[in-house]
Amino acid sequence: MAFDIDTFAESSTAVAWSDIDLDAFRENPLPEDSLRALRYMCDVEYHTVCYLRDMLVTPSHGDGEVSTFMTMWNREEYWHGEALAAVLKVHGIEVEYDQLKASRIKLGWRDRIDPIKQAVYGNIVGKDFVATHMSWGSVNERGAASAYRRLAALEPHPALAPLLKRIAAQESRHIAFYTTQATKRLEESKLARAFTRFALSKVWGPVGSTIEPEEEVRFVMGYLFDGPDGLREVRKMDEAIAKLPGMQGLAINEAAFRARGLYADLPAA
Amino acid sequence: MSTARFDVAAYVRQPSGPMRETLTGLGAALPADLADALRYVQRRAQGTGSWLARVLVTATHKDARITAFLSTWAYEAHWFGDALAALAGAGPVPAIRRGIAATVRDRFGPLWEAVVANLHGRALTGVQMTERLVDAWIVDAMLERAQHLAPAAVAADLARIREGIARQAHFFAETASEALMGSRAARVLARRRLARRAWPIGAEREPVAATADAIRTLFGPDASWADGIDARIDALPGLAGLHIARRTSRKPGRRPVRTPLRSVRTRHAAPVPDGKDEAR
Numbered sequence A: 001m002a003f004d005i006d007t008f009a010e011s012s013t014a015v016a017w018s019d020i021d022l023d024a025f026r027e028n029p030l031p032e033d034s035l036r037a038l039r040y041m042c043d044v045e046y047h048t049v050c051y052l053r054d055m056l057v058t059p060s061h062g063d064g065e066v067s068t069f070m071t072m073w074n075r076e077e078y079w080h081g082e083a084l085a086a087v088l089k090v091h092g093i094e095v096e097y098d099q100l101k102a103s104r105i106k107l108g109w110r111d112r113i114d115p116i117k118q119a120v121y122g123n124i125v126g127k128d129f130v131a132t133h134m135s136w137g138s139v140n141e142r143g144a145a146s147a148y149r150r151l152a153a154l155e156p157h158p159a160l161a162p163l164l165k166r167i168a169a170q171e172s173r174h175i176a177f178y179t180t181q182a183t184k185r186l187e188e189s190k191l192a193r194a195f196t197r198f199a200l201s202k203v204w205g206p207v208g209s210t211i212e213p214e215e216e217v218r219f220v221m222g223y224l225f226d227g228p229d230g231l232r233e234v235r236k237m238d239e240a241i242a243k244l245p246g247m248q249g250l251a252i253n254e255a256a257f258r259a260r261g262l263y264a265d266l267p268a269a
Numbered sequence B: 001m002s003t004a005r006f007d008v009a010a011y012v013r014q015p016s017g018p019m020r021e022t023l024t025g026l027g028a029a030l031p032a033d034l035a036d037a038l039r040y041v042q043r044r045a046q047g048t049g050s051w052l053a054r055v056l057v058t059a060t061h062k063d064a065r066i067t068a069f070l071s072t073w074a075y076e077a078h079w080f081g082d083a084l085a086a087l088a089g090a091g092p093v094p095a096i097r098r099g100i101a102a103t104v105r106d107r108f109g110p111l112w113e114a115v116v117a118n119l120h121g122r123a124l125t126g127v128q129m130t131e132r133l134v135d136a137w138i139v140d141a142m143l144e145r146a147q148h149l150a151p152a153a154v155a156a157d158l159a160r161i162r163e164g165i166a167r168q169a170h171f172f173a174e175t176a177s178e179a180l181m182g183s184r185a186a187r188v189l190a191r192r193r194l195a196r197r198a199w200p201i202g203a204e205r206e207p208v209a210a211t212a213d214a215i216r217t218l219f220g221p222d223a224s225w226a227d228g229i230d231a232r233i234d235a236l237p238g239l240a241g242l243h244i245a246r247r248t249s250r251k252p253g254r255r256p257v258r259t260p261l262r263s264v265r266t267r268h269a270a271p272v273p274d275g276k277d278e279a280r
């Protein structure tokens, strides 16, 4: 699948929600579980800048196409956060700059060490590390898109589902970019394939698991993906990941979710 | 501090986006050297990644207000660059500076910065905001000169870009002044770092000749443009006497051989031991 960066950039917009009647939530508020999931998603979106940073310290930013994408992508994700924050706000949950600041400070030493670690990997593994980042991005965008679609299906509130579908549509464009980049870069280098396979199977965790308490990760993953329908969705993601060059046989999402106690009564593939 | 705080929420909501459709000077013939100079400014606008890499490894990334601003600022810069590329047309792009020093700086700069950032903490945020303020002044001066040298239709487009840069500069001016005013460490560090780097930001990634050509094309032998900028830098808390713009006009594209002596007029900045924050 070809990805045209100019078309992407020119059509990159902040997700809109002014036409969606958020006041509908006042009469008909979302249940607590869905709000908890939204809060998690909102945090993840707002933390995109940390992921952007990890990206920029690798040798990838010299690439014009990648840096144009990153610029647009980072802003789109920021607006995903804003949109979800607007929904939360109607429910009396405030996600303000200052609170976010507090949560990034909470990340503590890990947040201090991470950029150093990323830069070290990036410069030791060099250009091949970009392939890993692109693959990682592809996996995470896929996770985000299907989380939004699952929540839209589980919680078909007339005001929520349309917003989540708009966000998911942007996530799909992100998937396309990362997957195109990852495929090309993995094809080109054996080291890239080996390093990426190692990183995905040994280091990767579900979106948000590096910034949220484990309790929240378990809750949200269980809420969105438990049961046979959830597992079917998760396997779809894993199949797509396994199609990346050198990633055959990986089932990282299913493994991560089983490790968190999901699908105990469902047979492994 | 200042009463009317820059409204980040309003700014991020209405950024300046793609401009190609509305450019009036598209297709107007430009002198080759002016087109080169515009492409030089374009590369600065579309090369924000290197600077952001160094910024986001520091405590600045924890400041959600600043990162919200920077996300939109980078977006705008991309489209300003795109407009400049459209106006200037295709042309030769000098290779990114290659030498060992440049490669090491580019690869290990953010890494070293991440390590050093843990020593300096929030003082660095003030330095970064000041850097961007000074850069906005320099780039604005370049575009102002380009306006005079270009046909009217192109000049009108450049004026719009300058308006956008001026709006961004409001944010940098406010955050920089607050930070410099509030922290001696920020003032000391800003003096040192501003004096040491090449200008405009990103010049360190270009061959020296590319910066020199752009400056010569736009300003000619007259260095008076630099005095205006230096006067504005002098007026920032603790930054008097750096003569950054004058140095840029005399030796474009080069970092100074050594840090200039601290001006006796600086009352804000106390002497600091040398060599503690070499962050390059």
Ligand SMILES: [Fe+2]
Binding pocket: A045, A076, A077, A080, A144, A167, A171
């Ligand atoms: Fe998103």
Ligand SMILES: [Fe+2]
Binding pocket: A077, A141, A144, A170, A171, A174
């Ligand atoms: Fe995304």
